[in-house]
Amino acid sequence: MNNSVSYLTLFKIFLKIGIVTFGGGYAMIPIIESEVVDKHHWMTKEEFLDAIATTQVCPGALAINMSSLLGYKLAKTPGAIVCTLGASLPSFLIILAIAMFFHQFEDNKVVAAMFAGIRPAVVALIAVPTFSLAKSAGISLVNCWIPILSALLIWLLGVNPIWVIIAAAVGGYIYGQFIQPTE
CATH class of the missing domain: 1.20.5 (Single alpha-helices involved in coiled-coils or other helix-helix interfaces)
Structure with missing residues (x-):
C-alpha cells in the first residue's frame, strides 16, 4: 500500500462519497474524481478516464466496480475491499431503513418532494462528468x-x-x- 494512504483514510473518503451521492454510480463520478484526481492526486485525469471506461464494460454496478478498481490501484486487495465497503455501506443502510419503514414513507409528501428536488441535481451530476470525460477523451x-x-x-x-x-x-x-x- 502507498505509505501515505491508510485503510482508514480510504474507508472514510469512500464512505463520504457514498453518503453524499444520490442517483447511482454515474452521479458518483464527479465526486470520486474530485477526491482521487483533484484533491489527493492518486490518479491523473487520463488514468481516471481509463478507470471509468474499464468499470463501465465490466458487469455490475458502476459505483462498486469503480470503488473496487480504485481501491485495488491504491492498496491492492485490502484497499479494494475497504473502498468498496465505504462506498456501499451508506446505500445499504439507507435501503435497509427504507425497506423496514417502506409503508410509512410510501405516501409521504415530504419525502416525495425531497426526491423531486434531488432529481434535477442528479441530472447535473451526471452531465458534468460527461463533458469532462469528452474533453479528456479528445472529443x-x-x-x-x-x-x-x-x-x-x-x-x-x-x-x-x-x-x-x-x-x-x-x-x-x-x-x-x-x-x-x-x-
Missing part, C-alpha cells in the same frame, strides 16, 4: 458525432451497448489502420 467538433450517434442508438433504438462498443472499437481500428495511421 472535438470533428468526432463529436460518435458519442452522439452512440447515445442515440442506445437510447432511441434500444441497441445493446455492447454492440455500440464493439462497433466503435472496430471503427477506431479501421480509422487508425487505414484512414489516418498513427505513428
Whole structure:
C-alpha cells in the first residue's frame, strides 16, 4: 500500500462519497474524481478516464466496480475491499431503513418532494462528468458525432451497448489502420 494512504483514510473518503451521492454510480463520478484526481492526486485525469471506461464494460454496478478498481490501484486487495465497503455501506443502510419503514414513507409528501428536488441535481451530476470525460477523451467538433450517434442508438433504438462498443472499437481500428495511421 502507498505509505501515505491508510485503510482508514480510504474507508472514510469512500464512505463520504457514498453518503453524499444520490442517483447511482454515474452521479458518483464527479465526486470520486474530485477526491482521487483533484484533491489527493492518486490518479491523473487520463488514468481516471481509463478507470471509468474499464468499470463501465465490466458487469455490475458502476459505483462498486469503480470503488473496487480504485481501491485495488491504491492498496491492492485490502484497499479494494475497504473502498468498496465505504462506498456501499451508506446505500445499504439507507435501503435497509427504507425497506423496514417502506409503508410509512410510501405516501409521504415530504419525502416525495425531497426526491423531486434531488432529481434535477442528479441530472447535473451526471452531465458534468460527461463533458469532462469528452474533453479528456479528445472529443472535438470533428468526432463529436460518435458519442452522439452512440447515445442515440442506445437510447432511441434500444441497441445493446455492447454492440455500440464493439462497433466503435472496430471503427477506431479501421480509422487508425487505414484512414489516418498513427505513428
